Amino acid sequence: MDTSRYSDEPYDSSRLRGKQQQFVLGNGEVIPGLEVAVKSMKRNERSQFLVSSEYGFGKLGCPPRIPPNATILFEVELLGFVEYHTAEGEEEGRNQSFEQRLAAANSEREVGNDYFQQNMIGRAVGRYLKAVRQLEAVRLRDANQEAVWRTSLKKLYLNLSLCSLRQRKSQLALSNCRRVLELDGKNVKAFFRIGQAYLQLGDFKNSRKHLQKANKLSPHNKEIQQELRKLENTRKRFQSMERTMYANMFQHPTRGVDDESREQEPVHFHSREELTKKLRELSENPGLLDLVLPQCLTNEEVFCATEIARELGLRTEKSPDCGLRIFKPGVQPEDFEQYLR
Numbered sequence: 001m002d003t004s005r006y007s008d009e010p011y012d013s014s015r016l017r018g019k020q021q022q023f024v025l026g027n028g029e030v031i032p033g034l035e036v037a038v039k040s041m042k043r044n045e046r047s048q049f050l051v052s053s054e055y056g057f058g059k060l061g062c063p064p065r066i067p068p069n070a071t072i073l074f075e076v077e078l079l080g081f082v083e084y085h086t087a088e089g090e091e092e093g094r095n096q097s098f099e100q101r102l103a104a105a106n107s108e109r110e111v112g113n114d115y116f117q118q119n120m121i122g123r124a125v126g127r128y129l130k131a132v133r134q135l136e137a138v139r140l141r142d143a144n145q146e147a148v149w150r151t152s153l154k155k156l157y158l159n160l161s162l163c164s165l166r167q168r169k170s171q172l173a174l175s176n177c178r179r180v181l182e183l184d185g186k187n188v189k190a191f192f193r194i195g196q197a198y199l200q201l202g203d204f205k206n207s208r209k210h211l212q213k214a215n216k217l218s219p220h221n222k223e224i225q226q227e228l229r230k231l232e233n234t235r236k237r238f239q240s241m242e243r244t245m246y247a248n249m250f251q252h253p254t255r256g257v258d259d260e261s262r263e264q265e266p267v268h269f270h271s272r273e274e275l276t277k278k279l280r281e282l283s284e285n286p287g288l289l290d291l292v293l294p295q296c297l298t299n300e301e302v303f304c305a306t307e308i309a310r311e312l313g314l315r316t317e318k319s320p321d322c323g324l325r326i327f328k329p330g331v332q333p334e335d336f337e338q339y340l341r
Contacts, residue, residue: 031056034074046077098138098145105134105152112159125163128156150183157183161193165200173197188218195227204235276308279326283312290327 025035033055041047053059053069061068112127135153140146157179164173174197180190195211198204208231215224282288293305302324306316309326317325 033072034076037074037076038078041076041078043078046075049074049076096137098141098149101134101138102148102152105131105156108134109152109156109159116159116163121163121166125160128160128163132156132160154180154183154187158187158189158193161190161197165193165196168200170197170200173200186217188214188221188224191217192224192227195231199227199231199234202238204231204238207231275305276312279305279308279312279314282326283314283328290325293324293326 025039030038031051033049033051036055037047037049037051051072051074053061053071056072057066057070059068061070066072108127108131112124112131115121115124115127132153135149135156138145138149140149157176161173161176161180164170164176174194177190177194177197180187184190191210191214195207195209195214198207198210208228211224211228211231215221215228218224279291282291293302302318305324305326309316313329314326315329317327
């Protein structure tokens with residue numbers, strides 16, 4: 001929307017700002033003349049309007065941009081609009097009809113869709129939740145109303161699940177999709193988005209399970225098949241990274257002064273038994289001083305290693321530089337620092 005004082009330079013422009021201007025008619029958010037002008041327009045229409053000071057900024061104007069008693073030229077392109085119904089101000093409770101609440105919910109959903117298209121996900125979620133509250137308050141008279149009610153709620157929960165996925169709120173996405181399945185136990189989109197949510201969580205088994213359910217219900221859906229391929233590729237990459245992590249998880253123990261060979265080759269530990277065996281070797285071999293565990297260990301792995309070390313009479317020390325170090329009683333950390341690379 002461009003506005004000017006019959007000059008070559010507009011005093012304001014939503015195009016220059018790179019952001020569409022949105023407002024609700026009847027709320028006093030824009031000057032009366034612009035509101036009247038917009039009410040006369042059709043979607044995608046582009047028009048110019050001259051608005052006198054009486055319906056614009058009045059005798060005072062809006063210094064320094066708009067002088068007093070200014071007639072303003074508006075150039076407006078109406079990109080879209082939503083017929084917004086609301087139950088606010090109406091009598092609460094039983095007197096609100098199903099049609100009133102449905103209209104309000106649909107309006108909220110359409111505004112939410114508009115926000116979503118502009119990547120304003122938080123605002124979209126707010127609108128969808130308002131719509132859900134409208135529908136949750138309705139009283140259904142017959143099976144026809146229930147069918148419409150279920151369809152409307154499914155749309156909202158699916159929209160909320162998509163927003164949750166965009167925000168990487170995977171658990172919330174799962175919750176919204178499960179609500180959809182309560183309304184429609186064979187909803188393809190719900191199974192598909194549950195699969196996506198589990199993939200975000202790194203739960204490949206459940207992700208595959210639900211994506212396969214979606215694929216069974218819609219076997220020719222390319223988007224589902226693409227997501228299944230993505231799942232397999234992600235799983236393979238994860239397994240490769242996991243093997244590399246295991247390969248580099250532990251370093252060889254530091255050896256004595258007389259040991260000239262000090263190469264730090266990786267050692268594999270895939271079980272508690274293997275780690276116990278290596279720590280027992282540390283405990284019984286007089287030529288070994290310590291065993292260094294890397295920083296990438298989880299709390300559970302650190303706890304496990306500490307328990308095994310305690311059982312074998314070994315000491316442990318956490319270090320910000322090398323993770324967890326396990327060494328023999330009587331050996332001080334400075335005793336093996338000279339052997340470190």
